[in-house]
Amino acid sequence: MASGGSDVDAVSKALNSAQIFAGKQQQQQLLQQPDFNHKGVDVEEENGAGLEITCFSDVFNDVPLHFQILRLPKQIYVWIGCSSAKLGNLYAAAPTRPKDTVSVTSILGGTSDNAGTGIARRLVLKTGLNVILASNIPKNSPMLQAEAEKLLVQKLIHLGYTRQKAELSSS
Amino acid sequence: MGSSVPRFPVTHKSLSLDIKGNKTDVVLCSYDDHFLVVATQIGAMGTILHARKEEGVSIEPTFNVSSIFGKRDEPMLPACARKLIEHISTSGSPKSLVLSLGLKDHSVETLRGIVSAVIDNRLW
Numbered sequence: 001m002a003s004g005g006s007d008v009d010a011v012s013k014a015l016n017s018a019q020i021f022a023g024k025q026q027q028q029q030l031l032q033q034p035d036f037n038h039k040g041v042d043v044e045e046e047n048g049a050g051l052e053i054t055c056f057s058d059v060f061n062d063v064p065l066h067f068q069i070l071r072l073p074k075q076i077y078v079w080i081g082c083s084s085a086k087l088g089n090l091y092a093a094a095p096t097r098p099k100d101t102v103s104v105t106s107i108l109g110g111t112s113d114n115a116g117t118g119i120a121r122r123l124v125l126k127t128g129l130n131v132i133l134a135s136n137i138p139k140n141s142p143m144l145q146a147e148a149e150k151l152l153v154q155k156l157i158h159l160g161y162t163r164q165k166a167e168l169s170s171s
Numbered sequence: 172m173g174s175s176v177p178r179f180p181v182t183h184k185s186l187s188l189d190i191k192g193n194k195t196d197v198v199l200c201s202y203d204d205h206f207l208v209v210a211t212q213i214g215a216m217g218t219i220l221h222a223r224k225e226e227g228v229s230i231e232p233t234f235n236v237s238s239i240f241g242k243r244d245e246p247m248l249p250a251c252a253r254k255l256i257e258h259i260s261t262s263g264s265p266k267s268l269v270l271s272l273g274l275k276d277h278s279v280e281t282l283r284g285i286v287s288a289v290i291d292n293r294l295w
Contacts, residue, residue: 051187051196055179066180070198073214079200085180087205087269090219092240107239108221108269132216132271134207 054159060147067152071161076127080119080135080148088136093120095128115139119149126153128163184292190284193275197285201294202266206259209271210285217273218242220249222256224265232260248272251282255289264295 054069066081079087090108095101102124104117120133137145156162183200193212200207209216218241225233234256236249252270259268274281 051185051198053183053185053198055181055183057179068181068183068200070209072196072211072216075215077209077216079181079202081180081202085203087202087207090239090269092219107219130215132219 054155056155058151060144060151063144065144065148065151067148067155069152069155069159069161071159075130075132076123076156076161077132078123078134078152080133080137080152082135082137082144082148084136086136087134089116089134091116091120091133091135092131093117093124093133094130095124100125111139115141115145119145119152122149123152123156126162127156129161182294184294186288186292188284188288190281190288191276191278193281195274195285195288197288197292199289199292199294205267205269206264206294207269207271208255208289209273210289211271211273212275213273215273216271218245218248218271220252220270220272221267222249222252222270223267224256224260232257234260245277247277247279247282251286254286258290258293259295262293262295266295 052071054071055067057064057066059065064083066079066085068077068079068081070077081088089106089110091104091110092107093102093104096103102121104121104124106117110116115137116133116135119135120131123131123133135148137148153162181200181202183198185196185198187194187196189195190212195210195212198207198209211217219239220236221239222234222236225235227233234253236252236256238249242248251272252268255270256268259266272285274285
């Protein structure tokens with residue numbers, strides 16, 4: 001297991017002591033690779049024991065945007081934070097038969113604005129998976145919503161979570 | 172490391188354990204106003220519950236626990252959320268809880284295992 005740096009060891013030790021095993025040995029790999037590019041995007045990926053969580057941040061018009069992507073085998077959970085780290089409103093969206101339509105609903109904190117529903121819907125279209133979206137982007141800020149969605153989709157494509165165009169056209 | 176990029180504002184923890192023979196992935200996240208706990212054995216988030224402490228004047232706190240997505244007829248799921256929100260509240264945190272349980276079985280032992288794993292790895 002490649003691990004350089006004392007803080008990586010410390011976190012690994014903390015995780016090891018917190019685990020409950022039932023006669024099964026698991027290997028953990030903790031990757032912390034802060035990656036700074038010219039936009040100031042900070043990417044952390046943690047491959048500890050099964051589930052990948054991708055966290056990154058960006059700035060748009062002096063507004064910090066934070067993103068979290070949790071990839072489950074059959075679902076994706078996404079959090080978009082605008083300035084603050086509040087959970088925000090929760091939306092659930094899923095592909096619906098018979099055609100490639102999408103159903104979306106607000107499940108927590110929903111108001112009359114359609115900010116999150118639109119993003120959740122398009123994420124389902126792009127990934128083909130069920131999506132749970134948490135977003136605290138304020139309503140009446142379409143530029144921010146569009147930019148957040150653009151950054152998110154770029155990251156999803158980069159991570160390989162979107163489906164190919166060939167799959168999209170088949171039904 | 173010393174950089175000008177601010178730390179990511181949400182702390183999270185991800186672990187995996189075995190409960191009654193089922194591999195269970197647990198993810199905990201700490202937001203400004205909520206804790207998110209995901210415990211899944213089925214590869215999806217499953218049922219999502221919301222638990223919060225009610226504002227009141229009495230000494231004994233009361234909690235509101237409801238299923239906001241998924242199963243509503245499994246009594247052990249809100250019980251699990253109730254146990255966790257009470258633990259959060261007695262630890263002094265005012266945050267609410269969003270708990271997601273995607274489980275293969277809803278037995279008492281499984282839920283006890285999840286509650287103890289979450290409490291052992293808690294972010295509050």
